[in-house]
Structure formats: C-alpha cells, structure tokens
Amino acid sequence: MMQTGPHKVVIVGGGAGGLELAAKLGKKFGPQHVFLVDRAGDHIWKPSLHEVAAGTLDIHREGLSYFMLAKDKGFTFIFGEVAHVDRDGRLVQLKPVFSDQDIEIFPARNLHYDTLVLAVGSKSNFFGTPGAAEHAIALDSTQEAERFRLRLLHQLVTANQKKTEHADYVLKIGIVGGGATGVELAAELREACADAVFYGLNSLDPQRDIQITLLEGADRILSALPEKMSVAAQQLLIDRGIQVKTSVRVARVEPDALYDANGARYPIDLCVWAAGIEAPIFLKQLRLQTNRINQLVVDRGLRTEDPAVFALGDCAQVPWDNTTQFLPARAQIAHQQASFLLPEMARRIQGQQSENRNFRFRDYGSLVSVGHSRGVGSLMGVLSGKSWFVEGLLARMMYMSLHLMHHFAILGFARTAALALGRILMKRGAPRVKLH
Ligand SMILES: Cc1cc2nc3c(=O)[nH]c(=O)nc-3n(C[C@H](O)[C@H](O)[C@H](O)COP(=O)(O)OP(=O)(O)OC[C@H]3O[C@@H](n4cnc5c(N)ncnc54)[C@H](O)[C@@H]3O)c2cc1C
Incomplete structure (x- = not known):
C-alpha cells in the first residue's frame, strides 16, 4: 500500500516489550509516527502479579498511566482492545470501549499502520482441562490477581472464624504448575498468609492451618532450568511447609477439589492455574503462520511472512540462535527484543532499507524468588549453565534489577529513582500485606 503522510508504526500491547519500544521510538520520532494500543x-x-495475588504488593500504587507515559515519551496512546488486523487494508481494528455501566466510551475504531508490531503477550493455558477456566484463577491480569487476593483474604477470615469455634479446619490452596510463576507464588503466599495472621487472625497457625500444595506434571519443578536448581528449590519449598507433588497431571478441576489423570483427589478451597501459556486467539485469524499455542511464527529478525508485520515477546515464536529450540516466554527476552527492534523501526520511519539483522538473546541468568521476609531475599539463579544461590539484600536487589531496568527504559533515571524512593517510604507506613 502507498504511504501517504508520516510513516506510522503501530505497536499493539504496552507490556514488558511493547511499552519500551514505544517509549524509545516516541522519544526519537514523536507522536505522529509512533502509536501504542493497549x-x-x-x-x-506482569512479573509482579504473584505479589499482587499474595497481597504483598498494592496494585493501586503500582500502575503507570499510559496517557502520562505517552505525553512524557512522545508517542500517541490509543486505549482499546484489538480484535483483528486487516492486513490488506493495513488497519488495526479495535473493539468499542464501554464503561462499567455499559455506556460506550469509544466506538469501534480502525487505526491505519505502515508498520505493525504485535506485542500482545500471553495468558494462561488451561489445555482444555475441564473445570479449570471456571474454578481456577490464572494470574494473567491485575484484575485476576486482585480477585485471587480478595478470595484469599475472605478464606483466611473464614478459616480464622472456624478455628475460633474450635472446628478442625485447614485452608487448602492448590497451585497447578511448578514453573517459576508457581514456585514464586507458593513461597510468596506462605509469607503473606503468615503476615495476615500476624495482623489479627489469631486463631490460625499459618504452618498448620494453611496448607499450600504445588502440583507439577513433569517429574521435577522448574523443569526448564538445570536439575540442581529444581532439587534446591523443592527443598526450600518443603522447608517452608509447602507440599510439592511432581508427576501429577491435573485432569479436572472442581470447586472443592483437583483430580489427577489417575483419579486421585486433592481437596482445595482456592486454586491458581500457572501451568503454561498461550498467545491471544485473534493472532490465529491473521492469515499468518502460528504455532499450536497461537504464537506468531517469526524469523530471527522478528519478521512475520508479511513485511509490514513484526512480533515480539510472549506472542512470538522466535528461534533460539542457531539451535532447533525457541526462546522461552520471559520479560528479559521481551526487553531485549524491544531494544533490537528500535533501529529497524527507526529505519522504516526514515524510509531507509532494512539492515536485515538477527536477534541474539543474551542470557543474563534466570532468577527465581523463593521467599523474602523483612527485606531479605532468597534467590536461585542460573547463569552460563551454572546454578547458584544467593540470600539477603543482594538477592532482593538482583531480583528487582530487571524491573528497575524496565522502569529506566520507560521513565528515565531520575523518575525511576524518585518512584523507588517513594515506594520504600510508603512501605514504611503500610502493613506488610494488603488487608482490605
Ligand atoms: C506471575 C508472573 C510472574 C512472572 N515472573 C517473571 C520473572 O520473574 N522473570 C521473567 O523474565 N518473566 C516473568 N514472567 C513472564 C513475563 O511477565 C512475560 O514474559 C513478559 O511480561 C512478556 O512481555 P510481553 O511484552 O510479551 O507481554 P506482556 O508484558 O504480557 O504485555 C502484553 C500487553 O498487551 C496488552 N494486550 C493483550 N492483548 C491485547 C489486545 N488484543 N489489544 C490491546 N492490548 C492487548 C496487555 O494489556 C499487555 O499490556 C512472569 C509472568 C507472570 C504471569
């Protein structure tokens, strides 16, 4: 299609990757060239969602307004959900936006692009397991994480009441999926429940009366990481009183129990599903190649078969350098892919030829937080194939570094520092876990 007016780069999805790209590109070229849709x-x-679910992070203090970021960084923000992309007309089609009273705020809209970057992330994959979507909560959004937190609080108060009445009662929390999200959530919940008890649920003994069970289908947790790390993480979880069950494939979810493929029953009061991911289904309808989990198949330049369409982050299947494997869904990768696409998008805006570069992932290690209390952290990592384990404030700071790097990219140094200081000060006046 002939280009008229300024070249428009439209980025759909303002997450770990898309927002960084929009901010960096917007700063260079301005709002007439750079559009972000979310x-x-x-x-x-997103990696903070397990802390939101546990109540150790207050989401109402965390969110950064896209309209503010757009004004600061020089991109145009379009609020709305993309339903489809008309590639022949080069149009992104947005659904109408309604208020909570069902009043239409924005009608259905079309947005023209010259270059499109899809960065729409992923959501939990229930793998068609009966009852999972109805009875388990997946930590895909702030709303879901907040829904879990409120249910947990409700269940804790109920459990405390039952114990006051001398009933023999144990609150049972099931976590399906022993990847990094499940492991981190289990550790975070153990500490958050103890904190909630500390603030007044006096009839509960957090270790005895709150049972947390992590169920994993593979024969070890953290199966994407070296075995040494799985063994150490499992031991740490067990030391914290968490039950870890491996080689258990959950085949059905009911309101009060999980059932595995052999029919064994695991009673639950609350269930979190963290057993794998899939990209948004609308990607399947774009007449572009996708894989079985709806990710767009791209080459090492993050290009789809359509020269005007790129994809990055969790929604893209990207070859892992010269191996036959594909890159995993990680914030570190989305962050690096945003930096990689920046010069390519700049060339497009300036009407220059592509350099046809390939993305190369630099693995700075995997960090899995296995709990913290009073500012002290325990962290397991893998760097250059070697596993290691760190504890203390250093661990906490290393874990936060990816988040800080993200903030630097979208806010700059001074505002990131001000925000971090503000949050530390706010924490001093707030309980360790959100109680309302
Ligand atoms: C609980 C949890 C803990 C995690 N911990 C870690 C960790 O410790 N380390 C790590 O590396 N990774 C972690 N991850 C994974 C990490 O969050 C993702 O890999 C990363 O966020 C992917 O970035 P992205 O830019 O591809 O997508 P996302 O960050 O998911 O952003 C996608 C954006 O697209 C928007 N969007 C989606 N669909 C549409 C649509 N149709 N129209 C408009 N907008 C849309 C969404 O609102 C969102 O803003 C964790 C994930 C979870 C859930």
Missing part, C-alpha cells in the same frame, strides 16, 4: 489504561509489570 486494552488497559495503566501499565503494570
């Missing part, structure tokens, strides 16, 4: 009005750092 279905949410606020940006949150």
